[in-house]
Amino acid sequence: MNKKEGVNLLAFDIGASSGRGILGNLKNEQLEIEIIHRFPNDAIKIDDSDYWNIFNIYNELKKGIKKCVDKNIVNLKGIGIDTWGVDFVLLDSNNELIGIPHTYRDKRTKNSLNKMFLEISKEEIFNQTGIQFMELNTLNQLYSMLKQESPQLLRTSKVLMIPDFLNYLLCGEISTEYSIATTTQLFNPNTKEWAFDLVEKFGLKRNWFAEIIPPGSILGKLNETINSEIGLNPPPNIIAPLCHDTGSAVAATPVEMEKYKSGEWAYLSSGTWSLLGVELNAPIINKKSLKYNFTNEGGIAGTIRFLKNIMGLWIIQECKKIWDIEDHQFTWEILIQEANTSEPFNCYFNIDDPQFLNPDNMIKAIINYCKSTNQSIVNSPGQITRAIFENLAFRYKFVLEKLEELIESKIKILHIIGGGSNNNLLNQFTANSTELPVKTGPSEATAIGNILVQALALGDINNVSELRKIVVNSFEIEDFTPNETKKWRNAYNEYLEIIDLPL
Numbered sequence: 001m002n003k004k005e006g007v008n009l010l011a012f013d014i015g016a017s018s019g020r021g022i023l024g025n026l027k028n029e030q031l032e033i034e035i036i037h038r039f040p041n042d043a044i045k046i047d048d049s050d051y052w053n054i055f056n057i058y059n060e061l062k063k064g065i066k067k068c069v070d071k072n073i074v075n076l077k078g079i080g081i082d083t084w085g086v087d088f089v090l091l092d093s094n095n096e097l098i099g100i101p102h103t104y105r106d107k108r109t110k111n112s113l114n115k116m117f118l119e120i121s122k123e124e125i126f127n128q129t130g131i132q133f134m135e136l137n138t139l140n141q142l143y144s145m146l147k148q149e150s151p152q153l154l155r156t157s158k159v160l161m162i163p164d165f166l167n168y169l170l171c172g173e174i175s176t177e178y179s180i181a182t183t184t185q186l187f188n189p190n191t192k193e194w195a196f197d198l199v200e201k202f203g204l205k206r207n208w209f210a211e212i213i214p215p216g217s218i219l220g221k222l223n224e225t226i227n228s229e230i231g232l233n234p235p236p237n238i239i240a241p242l243c244h245d246t247g248s249a250v251a252a253t254p255v256e257m258e259k260y261k262s263g264e265w266a267y268l269s270s271g272t273w274s275l276l277g278v279e280l281n282a283p284i285i286n287k288k289s290l291k292y293n294f295t296n297e298g299g300i301a302g303t304i305r306f307l308k309n310i311m312g313l314w315i316i317q318e319c320k321k322i323w324d325i326e327d328h329q330f331t332w333e334i335l336i337q338e339a340n341t342s343e344p345f346n347c348y349f350n351i352d353d354p355q356f357l358n359p360d361n362m363i364k365a366i367i368n369y370c371k372s373t374n375q376s377i378v379n380s381p382g383q384i385t386r387a388i389f390e391n392l393a394f395r396y397k398f399v400l401e402k403l404e405e406l407i408e409s410k411i412k413i414l415h416i417i418g419g420g421s422n423n424n425l426l427n428q429f430t431a432n433s434t435e436l437p438v439k440t441g442p443s444e445a446t447a448i449g450n451i452l453v454q455a456l457a458l459g460d461i462n463n464v465s466e467l468r469k470i471v472v473n474s475f476e477i478e479d480f481t482p483n484e485t486k487k488w489r490n491a492y493n494e495y496l497e498i499i500d501l502p503l
Contacts, residue, residue, distance in 0.1 A: 007460045008076050010068060010236070011450035012061055013245060014083045014163075016103070016272060017041060017317075019057065021064030022444065023073065024451035026460060031451065031474040033444060036071065037064035043103045050103040052162070054089065058169050065222070066230050076232060078454040079170065079222065080241040082248045082446060083163045085183030085297075086138045091158040091165075095174065098152045101162065104136035105358045109144045111135075116143050120201055123290065128195045130285040130296035131185040132309055138184035139202070146203055159208045163243035171220040171238040176210045179247035182298035187212075189283040189296045189304060215242040215251075215300060216457035241453040242300060246275045246307075248449035251300040251464070252442065253279075253415050254471040263409035268396065268430070269445070270420025272314045276399050277307025284406055292402045300453065301464050306407070308399045311351045313420055316388045318362035323381055330381055336425050338382025339389060345491040347378045347387045348498045351395045373498060389426045393433035393488075394495045400434055414438045417445035424478075431480040432488045442475040 006027030013020050021037035039060040043050045061081070068076050090098040102108065113135055116125075122133065131137065138161075145153055160168065161180045168174050181187045181194070186209070188195040194209045213219075221227075222235040242248040249269045262280055269275040283296035283304045292308075299305040316335075323330050349369045359365040366384060370377050378384050404411055414436045416427060421440040431438040442448055448471060455461045461470065 007455055007458070008073050009078045009080070009451045009454045010065065010076060011241070011447040011454070012064060012079070012081045012166075013248075013444075013447040013450060014041060014057060014081065015245065016043075016084050019060060020447065021061075021067065022447040022451070023068065023071075024448070026451070026455050026470070029466075029470055029473055031448065031470055033447065033451070036067045039063070043105070044100075048107060050106040051100040052087065052103055054097070054101055054162070054165070058166065061166065061170065062226060062230065065226070065232070069231055074233060076236040077458060078237045078239045080239045080450045080454045081163045081166050081170075082241055082243050082245045082450050083166075083180075085161075085180060085244045085246070086136055086141070087162050088138055088141070088159050088184075089162065089165045090152055090156045091160060092155045093157045095158070095168070098155050102141065104141070108148070109135045109140050112140055112144050112147070115147070116140065120198070125185070125198065126290045127285060128188055128198045129185050130189050130283045130289070131182070131187075132293050132295035134309065139186050142204060143202060156205075156208055158210060160210060161243070163240075164210065167219055167238055167240060167243075170226065171223055173219040173238070174210050175213045175217070175219065175240070177217070177240040177243040178212055178214050178302075179242040179244040179298040181212050182296070183244055187298075189298070190285070192302075213240060214302070215240060215247070215298075216453050218457055237458070239454045239457050241450040242298070244297065245446045247297065247299055247305065248447075248453065249417050249445040250279065250305055250449070251453055251467065252445040252449035252471050253417055254439070254442070254468055254475070254477055255415060256472075257465045257468060260412060263407045264412045266400065266403065266411045266414050268414060268416045269418045270312065270416050270423070270426075271418045272312055272317065274310040274312035274392065274396070274420070275305075275307050276310060276396060276403070277305055278403065278407060278411070280304045280306050280407070289406055292406065294403070294406060300449075306403075308403070310392070310395055310399065311356055312392070315351065315356055315362060315366075316385060318359075319366075319381070319384055319388070322361065322363055328381065335381055335385045336423065338380070339386035340425055342380070342382040342386040344386065344487075345390065345494070346383060347375050348394070348495045349373070349387070349391055350499045351388075351391050375498065389423075389429050390491075391495070392426060393429040394492055396430055397433045397492060398496075400436075411436060416440045417442065419443050421445075424480075427478075427480045428483075431482045432484055433492065435482045435485050435489075437482070438480040439477050440480065441477045442471065448475070
């Protein structure tokens, strides 16, 4: 990759288990990317609580930027950060960190939703925010802190989402980017502002919440202290892409916008979580979207990502950790091969059952579910892996059916993006189950969206349609056609009969 020509931009894509620095070079309407830095981002358990090592993430950002200098990238024009949603830091009046930020899987929010609804109704919260109810939401985390009388809140001057805080560390700007703000369940997608009425009713303070800025905002230059360590000349711009990782991923969906209208194509951002939805121009907030527990999150150019959060590949990732400890030496390739040759439709379970959110042993959780529903017990890694993939595909079908009902439109094509798009067995299962043509890739959609939104901010790309054409021009996209649909339809009907399926 010739980094001396074209536009050079750096994306930090930070997930709930690892982070990467990815260098992008945009030239002649084509993008090349290169992973230049990787680092773990493991949660830290102290007693019975789970925390993020936020300053380690900051140090890894500096290491990633330094690698641009080591590669002689002297004309780096921008740096953008995206992360998972809902988690936050608290700052005092001197903008110093109060405590260590908790992770969204921390047990402090357990069983608190119903308590919250006794104070403010589920309907009122949803009408103001349009956000799916989950125990891990920012609102629920802050509510739990209030109920536990956390002394940290007495010192709080600002609540900043994780990527906003990292941006502050890099350039000194305090603000909250639109897409990450929408994950909090404290944002009103109709007014495009904080839901201050809700904020005050819960006893939170208006001034805790920073100004909301649009994706593609140039925040400032890399601060002098960091740049004196690193030596980039000139210092690059710090740019807020869509700071929510799913927002950046959906921005990079290689959809043919001239062929498919809004509501005719769906995306599935496949990773630790699966996020399945459509891109709309306005939120859908009504009794039915509340009943089905869909969510309205922020997208590129002020759009709404109307979607459902699904447990995703977390379940198989947790199983593999156990097999690795037991020294089975299973690679992902071997697991997928064994799943492919295992007996189909052997066990049905609800992928989104709360018992799979953070069990001590995921394999035992699956086996116990099968026992409790009087089904065959899956034991081997291949059987368990296949069952997880099949039940993911069934869940996707179920959610798509509800999605079509809510938007009153038929989905014509499904785009699978993100790391899970490399899983061809799951991709084929998804096509079979949904009976839709499926296009997969790019696997690095999040970083690609991050980089190209930076380019849009700098004027090197003119609009969203051009951005998505660059994705099509630059990355391999694979096609999966539905097959064995009758078998899958019959199995889906069995699935619906056996499991207790919440909406």
